[in-house]
Amino acid sequence: MIEMNNVSKSFGAHKALDALSLTVPSGQVTCLLGANGAGKSTTLNLLLNFIEPDSGEIIIDGLNVQEEPERSKQALFYLPEQVNLYEEFNALENLSYLAKLSGDAVTEQTIRDALTETGLQQSAWLEPLSSYSKGMRQKVGIAFAIVRGAKVLLLDEPTSGLDPSATLEFIRIIETLAARGAAILMVTHDLYCAHCLSDQIGIMKQGQLKALLVNQNLSLENLEAHYHQHINDHVTATADSVSLAPQLV
Numbered sequence: 001m002i003e004m005n006n007v008s009k010s011f012g013a014h015k016a017l018d019a020l021s022l023t024v025p026s027g028q029v030t031c032l033l034g035a036n037g038a039g040k041s042t043t044l045n046l047l048l049n050f051i052e053p054d055s056g057e058i059i060i061d062g063l064n065v066q067e068e069p070e071r072s073k074q075a076l077f078y079l080p081e082q083v084n085l086y087e088e089f090n091a092l093e094n095l096s097y098l099a100k101l102s103g104d105a106v107t108e109q110t111i112r113d114a115l116t117e118t119g120l121q122q123s124a125w126l127e128p129l130s131s132y133s134k135g136m137r138q139k140v141g142i143a144f145a146i147v148r149g150a151k152v153l154l155l156d157e158p159t160s161g162l163d164p165s166a167t168l169e170f171i172r173i174i175e176t177l178a179a180r181g182a183a184i185l186m187v188t189h190d191l192y193c194a195h196c197l198s199d200q201i202g203i204m205k206q207g208q209l210k211a212l213l214v215n216q217n218l219s220l221e222n223l224e225a226h227y228h229q230h231i232n233d234h235v236t237a238t239a240d241s242v243s244l245a246p247q248l249v
C-alpha cells in the first residue's frame with residue numbers, strides 16, 4: 001500500500017505539491033493525470049525519496065519513507081519512462097546482474113519464469129538489449145519487478161511511444177501484477193490506458209489533487225470530460241456514472 005498524507009513540497013517560492021493526500025491500496029492501480037507541471041513527477045520523486053517533503057507523511061508498505069528509507073525502498077520498484085539497462089547484455093544477463101547488485105539470490109529459473117510472464121518472446125532472451133524496442137525493454141524492467149516480488153510499483157509514463165498492441169500487452173501485465181497484490185501508481189498522459197487499467201484516477205492541477213475518480217462504470221468519454229473540466233475549467237462533465245472517492249477535493 002502507498003499512503004501520502006497532506007504532503008507538500010515547494011521549490012523556492014513555487015509550491016509544486018500542495019497538501020496531497022492519496023492512498024493506493026494493495027492489489028489496485030491508481031493513475032495520476034494532469035497537464036505538464038501539475039506535480040506528478042514531484043509525487044513520484046517524493047515516493048522514491050529522491051526529494052524530501054516540506055511537510056506531510058509518506059508511507060510505503062507500512063513504513064515511513066523518511067524514517068526508514070532503506071527498508072521502505074525494499075518494497076518499491078520504479079519503472080522510468082526510458083528503461084536504461086546494460087545495452088551489451090541480453091535479458092537474462094541483465095536480470096541476473098541486477099539481482100546480484102540488489103543482493104537478491106535468485107535462480108536462473110526464477111528469471112526465466114519472470115520473463116515468460118511478461119510475454120517477452122523467448123527468441124529475444126539471448127539478444128543484446130541494444131536490439132530491443134521500448135516495449136521489450138519495459139518487459140525486462142517488469143520482469144525485474146517480478147523477480148524482486150515488488151509490493152509497490154511506480155510507473156512513469158510507461159505507454160508513451162508504445163504502439164497499440166504493445167500498450168495492450170503492457171496493460172495485461174500490469175493487471176496481472178495488481179491481481180497478485182501489488183499497489184501500483186502510474187503517472188500518465190494516456191487517458192485510454194488510465195481508463196483500461198485504473199481502479200482510481202487522480203486528476204492533478206497546480207500541485208493539487210483536483211479529483212479522485214473511482215473507475216466503476218466510468219466511460220472513457222466521461223473520463224475525458226472530467227479531465228478537461230478539471231484541467232481547463234471549461235467543460236462540464238456528466239458525473240452520473242462516476243463515483244467520487246472520499247478524498248475528492
Ligand SMILES: Nc1ncnc2c1ncn2[C@@H]1O[C@H](COP(=O)(O)OP(=O)(O)OP(=O)(O)O)[C@@H](O)[C@H]1O
Nearest residue numbers: 011014015016034035036037038039040041042043
Ligand atoms: N527540481 C526542481 N526545481 C525547481 N522546480 C521544480 C523542480 N522539480 C519540479 N519543479 C517545478 O514543480 C512543478 C511540478 O513539476 P512536475 O515535474 O512535478 O510536473 P509534472 O506533472 O510531472 O509535469 P510533466 O507532465 O511535464 O512531467 C513545475 O512547475 C516544475 O517546474
